[in-house]
Amino acid sequence: MEASEGKSKKQGASRLCCLCNQRRPVLKRPKTLQQICKECFYEVFEEEIHQVIVKNHLFKSGERVAIGASGGKDSTVLAYVLSELNRRHSYGLDLFLLSIDEGITGYRDDSLETVKRNELQYGLPLQILSYKDLYGWTMDDIVKMIGLKNNCTFCGVFRRQALDRGAALLKVDKLVTGHNADDIAETVLLNILRGDIARLSRCTSITTGEDGPIPRCKPFKYTYEKEIVIYPSLLNHFLKLDYFSTECIYSPNAYRGFAREFIKDLERLRPRAILDIIKSGEDFRIATTTKMPEQGTCERCGYISSQKWCKACVLLDGLNRGLPKMGIGRARGGVNGDHQKETKKPASAARSLESKQCGSLDF
């Protein structure tokens, strides 16, 4: 593999695009290392996504579909490509943009501007929901209270519910997110590292939550992050995709960073390893009994939950009572635990925070 790669590198300049054999190649495709021209790259990039959509029966004609739009590269490219394919192949979909404002100054407020521009550029109606309205807390508030160790847990749990709420408001049938192959590979690794066999069995599914409030799918499941980055950069100037490209300011401490670094190194050695990780995740022999935890509804807000209270309510309760560790790690006490054990005093960082109103949480 490596030997033949070397040969083709040396002959690079005189070669023609691997696919069309007519034009001059301008890049080496990250997924396959093929030398291809700009036009073929677009074609193969878009065609592969179209095939994924068709082969996995992701959509039905006439469906209302919300695109989880953060303003970042994945969701921006997703919105663009999906509306393109919808038009080109007549999927017959009604597309919307759904954005969540976590309240992170200097990050989210900027990226939301991008989404607002996308709304105009692609002509897709936009709905924005904020953590402040839904939960009474912004991520900035949360980080001020709990620090930088478990903040991603809060944000992730809240965002998931927020997307479902937004989808319900828009009355859509499906939610699509821009999770790409790198994301899914990272998640597979993370679940192995953390011992979460139940999640491991679900995380490679292209469609999830079919028996929940809103099914959601990931058309970019087999699309490489690098290619998503390349795609807009090659577009003609007047069509240039506009996206916001900074990392969340709270992310450096996330455990996912370990997996991400490793995958970057792995990709350098063997590009197809990313897809191989996903394949492994799909092939793991996991007994079907471990797959589905029993599904009920949250007593507090009615959202789908496998415990008495959904995770968002547990976390929120913890925040409001000044017990930021509640809901983090194994359940020892509180509503979902066996017996009340939490008698510790609230963290000193509480500084007489009055309980924040939870906003209306009913489903």
Add this chain to the structure above:
Amino acid sequence: MACNSSGCESGGCYGREKDNGCKVVDVKETVRLCVKCKSNEPMTFGDGGSDDGRFCAECFRSNVYGKFRLAVTSHAMITPSDNVLVAFSGGSSSRVALQFVHELQVKALKNYEASRDRSLPVFGVGVAFVDESAAYPSLSGGMSDAIAWVRSTVLSLSPPEKDLHVVPIESVFGSDSVEARDRLVKLLDSVSDETGKEDLLLHLKMLSLQKVASENGYNRLVVGSCTSRLASHVLTATVKGRGYSLSADIQHVDARWKVPIVLPLRDCVWQEITRLCHLDGLKTVELARHPQSGINDLVSSFVALLQEENPSRECTIVRTAAKLTPFYFNKIPETDDSCVPMATQRRLKKFNLKYDGSMTTEAFCPICNGPLNGSDSSEDESDALYDACCSSCRFQILPQEPSSLDHFGSLLPHHMISQVKHHQKFDSQTYLREKIKDCLLLDDEEAV
């Protein structure tokens, strides 16, 4: 199956006493006691690892040996009538495996000599050392010294006496050493992927061990893989797309092979093994490794990094993988061996430790012997070897040009390629009919 030494939990009763403030002698006193036996002074290894200074030497040793013995008995790894071959690389893990198997044998011998009816025979133990210098020329310099050291080590482990088999890795090609070495080099040169080459060598190593084991009448192969080694394997298998076959590789018993492989140190971590070697003065020889540049090396570094961040990470990784469903061959196979003592037979049946050897429902990759997933089958029946292999071996070991496949097949050792011919003749219709023919009512027979 928990591999946690008492190490992964934090703060034994010692800490709690401090908190409650009751009956605490001056904590700052250097008179600390082993947390297990509470009578001896704890050992300090000073290696910066976790739970240093918690156990005394005896308790530490008995912890590790205890895990070994538990694995052996609960999986029927070694029974009195067995003839066991220990794969010995000279490294710490296999040195500990060899030491523990020897001690088990010594105990069995003592019992045998002390018993009146001499009903339970003592299992036999042999040692195999694979000489990889034909594959890694950089090893040839120190090889004769290493072999001499191995020989003297094995000699020191008697009575009972143990045969030593020095196995050149090229022996999978036959006994003519010059021709065999030549074939090995040709085969390795035709694999362009670095990781593929390393993995192919591992498969050849296992083949050579299997060969020496079956040719010399051994019926068990002991491999010293520890938790840490398996943790790396879990990740390498995942990144190579071998998720389906992973659960086959990490169990205590792997009976896919003619001579079943057992992993008695599976629940011990690397730290325990190195500490034990240090404690008991077990010498090891580390042959200068060929610098690894592929995926295997990347994964080892990654695991080392994770360990730094959390010392129980290896255990968690293996524990997660242990939740995957194993295969039917991950148990000792049933044999109608009449010389197996009655007591043993009863015990094996009682705990369902064996499986019916005729239940071969899996097809295996001829190169890595991994069970094949249905999704691995190729679309076009272009080449028998290509069709027979798993997708991982197809990518990293087989040549990419279809025209080179035939030639590559001719370079493989006979044992690998013979399986392909068998696969080629595989006719699912006939196979299924064979399986159910007892139930079929033939036209010209009276229905019962």
